[in-house]
Amino acid sequence: MAVPKIELRGLRKSFPTKNGSLRVLADVNLSSDAAEFVSVIGPSGCGKSTMFNIVAGLEPAGGGDVLIDGEPATGQKQFFAYMPQKDLLFPWRTVLDNTTLGLEIQGRSKAEARARVAPLVKTFGLAGFKSAYPHELSGGMRQRVALLRTVVQERSVILLDEPLGALDSLTRTEMQEWLGGVWEQFRWTVFLITHDIREAVLLSDRVYVLTARPATVKAVVHVPIPRPRSLDVIGTPEFLQLEAALMRSLHEESANAPAHPAPGD
Numbered sequence: 254m255a256v257p258k259i260e261l262r263g264l265r266k267s268f269p270t271k272n273g274s275l276r277v278l279a280d281v282n283l284s285s286d287a288a289e290f291v292s293v294i295g296p297s298g299c300g301k302s303t304m305f306n307i308v309a310g311l312e313p314a315g316g317g318d319v320l321i322d323g324e325p326a327t328g329q330k331q332f333f334a335y336m337p338q339k340d341l342l343f344p345w346r347t348v349l350d351n352t353t354l355g356l357e358i359q360g361r362s363k364a365e366a367r368a369r370v371a372p373l374v375k376t377f378g379l380a381g382f383k384s385a386y387p388h389e390l391s392g393g394m395r396q397r398v399a400l401l402r403t404v405v406q407e408r409s410v411i412l413l414d415e416p417l418g419a420l421d422s423l424t425r426t427e428m429q430e431w432l433g434g435v436w437e438q439f440r441w442t443v444f445l446i447t448h449d450i451r452e453a454v455l456l457s458d459r460v461y462v463l464t465a466r467p468a469t470v471k472a473v474v475h476v477p478i479p480r481p482r483s484l485d486v487i488g489t490p491e492f493l494q495l496e497a498a499l500m501r502s503l504h505e506e507s508a509n510a511p512a513h514p515a516p517g518d
Contacts, residue, residue: 256323257284263317279467288440292453295463296507309335334408340399342387349383
């Protein structure tokens with residue numbers, strides 16, 4: 254049996270409060286094979302972003318393990334490229350210099366970083382904008398810059414935390430189709446957090462549904478729709494059936510969600 258590229262095994266997390274502790278994650282178990290696109294959905298405040306922060310090594314786990322290729326990787330940042338909800342582009346850096354930032358932080362020279370990014374600029378729809386500044390870009394283009402900055406780091410797993418959530422509906426739909434097409438080309442190992450069930454079905458091989466806090470895995474739904482996928486699949490009976498099943502499961506948990514979100518969510 255093949256070893257998963259990434260596995261979260263029994264992941265737990267609590268935060269101290271003045272009244273004791275707040276349990277956020279309770280025995281979360283999920284995994285992804287190499288070159289698989291996996292989405293995670295769950296009620297607001299259930300701890301999805303907290304989970305990603307632990308996986309990315311930004312905060313300690315309260316228990317459990319993160320494994321890469323079957324080997325311990327808890328707290329080891331070098332395996333993960335993390336794109337948070339906001340693009341976090343530096344306004345004083347050009348598009349090109351924003352995309353190379355992660356590589357420069359790793360110790361690459363500016364020339365080496367630019368040589369690594371250059372072949373991907375056209376693929377990411379940024380040709381002709383390398384010298385532009387973030388304020389000159391649309392929301393969708395800013396997200397493309399942020400995603401390019403993330404993937405060029407060549408890490409084992411890409412973590413995307415609601416990367417399209419701030420976009421308007423039309424731009425988001427266009428970006429979903431674009432992201433699916435780019436993933437088809439490069440086949441990264443991706444974990445995506447999203448509140449958009451349609452987005453999860455369109456992009457994913459599998460979708461994990463988390464319970465209300467303290468979160469654990471309620472269901473795993475496989476998406477057997479053939480690839481490549483265009484927006485035309487959204488109206489098909491198979492797609493609508495999967496979307497409805499995930500919607501029911503998520504709504505059941507939303508009804509049980511605590512009033513206050515988890516820290517960081």
